[in-house]
Amino acid sequence: MDKRIRRIRRSRKTRAKIGELGSIRLCVHRTNSHIYAQIIDASGGNVLTSASSLEKGFKEQNKSGSNVAAAKLVGQLVAEKAKKLGLDKVSFDRSGFAFHGRVKALAEAAREHGLQF
DSSP states (O other): OOHHHHHHHHHHHHHHHHHHHTOOEEEEEEOSSOEEEEEEOTTSSOEEEEEETTSTTHHHHOSOSSSHHHHHHHHHHHHHHHHHHTOOBOEEEOTTOOSSTHHHHHHHHHHHTTOBO
8 A cells, every 4th residue: 555545544544433423623634835724513514614824824924834833823723713613622633644743733733722622
């Protein structure tokens, strides 16, 4: 199996467990150039809010969309948007990515700004 297929298999296990719990999830996706975060409802069908390094005005705050500073900023943005919707407790779905670097920075920034997981 190649690297991508292994990551997808890991993500399916996580999503199955979160699905059993029936909770809202904070789903993270990263590429070489950008990082994305979405808050998805318990049924898995609707995106409640999202943030990414592609948003308007992001380039003014951070030059690159693919570093730890960008991930912290995306984590902060998604937490603030969730608070506006009245969400404070979510399950963290790292989509099979290792919990270090940009994924960890996004998670810690979201926790600092009020999300609980």
